[in-house]
Each structure stands twice: as structure tokens, then as C-alpha cells.
Amino acid sequence: GAVVSQHPSWVICKSGTSVKIECRSLDFQATTMFWYRQFPKQSLMLMATSNEGSKATYEQGVEKDKFLINHASLTLSTLTVTSAHPEDSSFYICSAPNGLEAYNEQFFGPGTRLTVL
Amino acid sequence: AQKITQTQPGMFVQEKEAVTLDCTYDTSDPSYGLFWYKQPSSGEMIFLIYQGSYDQQNATEGRYSLNFQKARKSANLVISASQLGDSAMYFCAMKGGTGGSYIPTFGRGTSLIVHP
Secondary structure (H helix, E strand, C coil): CCCEEEECCEEEECCCCCEEEEEEECCCCCCEEEEEEECCCCCEEEEEEEECCCCCEECCCCCCCCEEEEEEECCEEEEEECCCCHHHCEEEEEEEECCCCCCCCEEECCCEEEEEC | CCEEECCCCEEEEECCCCEEECCEEECCCCCEEEEEEEECCCCCCEEEEEEECCCCCCCEECCEEEEEECCCCEEEEEECCCCHHHCEEEEEEEEECHHHEEEEEECCCEEEEEEC
16 A cells, blocks of 8 residues: 655654654655644544645644645655644644545554654 | 544453444535544554445455444444454544545544453
């Protein structure tokens, strides 16, 4: 099956710094990628839809200026957590579908565990 | 709006036994897809099985099968011959449905523990 990589797999940073997370589709082109946030023992919460060549679509309640998304190419989307604070500590997962139909599979990255001290 | 409901926050099953994880969904659109994912403690999301709304037969993938009851809007996952490695969170998801959204909607998940 298709592979989506995510880097880094974990990161620890100081409060106030910015952290960039990369999501790459390794063997297919993804015009759309999704960014999720997951708290322990909870479901995936969609943060935003990343669109290649255009602005991301953010879900209600997600701060655009805090979670910057850039979809620079058909295989790369980045999420930058700006001025991170301890409450931003979470598990961040990206995913990319191999098409936009209901039957198209969603491929997930392995996730990034962010800890803000 | 699409909605996925998983009513079992946690399930226990003995090794080698079968277990059913419940999932119901809400949509008025005839075209949609249903997915099940496994998430072990490592965090990766592992695709297990897919059922299309127009599929005539229930989907099966090895020890996984999907009990698709279209009229009841349920898509329960059946795991046969449970193994210790099946202990994980399981998420039901839907794509399509009302509005034709290609963005999957996830249920809250069920934590499965397989004990010896």
C-alpha cells in the first residue's frame, strides 16, 4: 500500500519556540492532506485540510496563525506550531487520501508526539 | 452532518475468542464508504477493512470481517480468533455520505484488551 512518512516522530521543545512537522507521501501524489490532533484515549480531531497550491482550510476553533500549514508540493505538507505552549503538547497525525472519492483509502503518517516544556 | 457512533469505550476478550466492535453511522446519502482502523500504543493508524455502501457482500480481510447492516446503519467489526497483539484502540470512520464529503469522520474509538 501507499506510504506516508512524518518527521520528526517525536519532539521536545521549550515554551515559546516553533516546531515544524513534515508529512510526505512517498509513492503517490497527494493534492490534499489532512492534519489531525489526538489527545490520549481520544479520537482524532481534524485540524485542517491542506491543499496543494492554495491556502489550507481550518476547522472551527483552530487558530490559523498558531498552526501554519504549507502544502508546497504534491508530496509534502508541513505543519508549524508557532510559539508553542504546554497546552499544544499532543500527538499530531497527517494523512493523505489516494483520491477524493468515498472509496479511496486514507493513508496515515506514523504521527509526531510533541511535548512542550 | 455525518456522524459515527462507537458506544463501547472498552472491550475485553479472551485470547482465541471472537469479538465484535460496534459502529453505527448517520447519513441520508446512498453513497459512502466505511473504514476501520487499528491504533496500537505506538500511535500509528493501521487500515483494517473497507465497506462500500453499494457492496453486496460483507467485507472480509483475514481475521477481520465487517458485519454491514445497511438498513440499521451499522458496520460492526468482527475479529475472529483474537490474539494478544490485537490489543489496541479501534476506530470506525466514514467518508462520503451527506454532502459527499471526502473528509473522513471518526468515531470516538473502542479500546480492546485481549487477555490470555
